[in-house]
Amino acid sequence: MRTLTSSKLLTHMLLLIFSAIMFYPVLWWIGASFKTNTELSSPRIFPGTFQWSNFSDGWVALPKYTFTYFYINSIQLTLSTTILTVISSSLVAFGFGRLNFPLKKMWFSLLLLTIMLPSQVTLIPQYAMFHKFNWINTYLPFIVPSAMGGAFFIFLLIQFIRGIPSELDESAKIDGCTWFGIYWRIVMPLMKPALITVMIFSFLWHWEDYFGPLIYLNSVDKFTVPLALRMFIDTQSAVSWGQVLAMSLLSIIPQILLFFAAQRYFVDGIATSGLKG
Secondary structure, X not given: OHHHHHHHHHHHHHHHHHHHHHHHHHHHHHHHOOOOHHHOOOOOOOOOOOOOHHHHHHHOOOOOOOHHHHHHHHHHHHHHHHHHHHHHHHHHHHHHHHOOOOOHHHHHHHXXXXXXXOOOOOHHHHHHHHHHOOOOOOOHHHHHHHOOXXXXXXXXXXXXXXXXXXXXXXXXXXXXXXXXXXXXXXXXXXXXXXXXXXXXXXXXXXXXXXXXXHHHOOOHHHOOHHHHHHHHHHOOOOOOXXXXXXXXXXXXXXXXXXXXXXXXXXXXXXHHHHHOO
């Protein structure tokens, strides 16, 4: 018993050490957001005097626009794409998981192939297509593809749907329920953990997306938070890195709040989707 206790103690100590090593950059980031440029070279994590003005001054540091404007842009874009992704992915996943249609296995194989396809391969064709549609410098290149579902999310939801007993469908059919009624009234409520998992992933990916807005958006009034952080550096002759770090710290607050608010459903969704099917 003493050996077992010592082994557990050693394991926990190693975990704490590795956790501290992994968390150190984040801790330095938090401390640096309160520093001046001259203090950034200091080996201390936290400054002697906290510069709370980094947050207030950084919020209004960009010419003509405050970070409130970019936050609103990011929220509007992220919420619209996330909602469309959840609805469209669940609908397609229901079709693959419950319906029988011609060439189903072929279409499912093509779906899996798109997961393995790097996004850089389709970047130029997509840009040419969106340019022809006059969608450049709008949010349509993000919103319209979200309405078509995401391959990874569809696959995730299919695994979850396959774990739902098909007898529920038969009972609903006897009561006169249509396939859409089965999807909306039976399958969707049971998919709540998986849908929240899709929502979290989609929100995180769209919120922190820098490359997509960089390619498709040209006007500052349409910029999202990641582009605003980059513009923060480009528009200042003497960059106040404390303000930049302060704004980047504030930029992750929605992600942190969403994750901790839905953490229980997120774990349930990942676990059940991975074990059933």
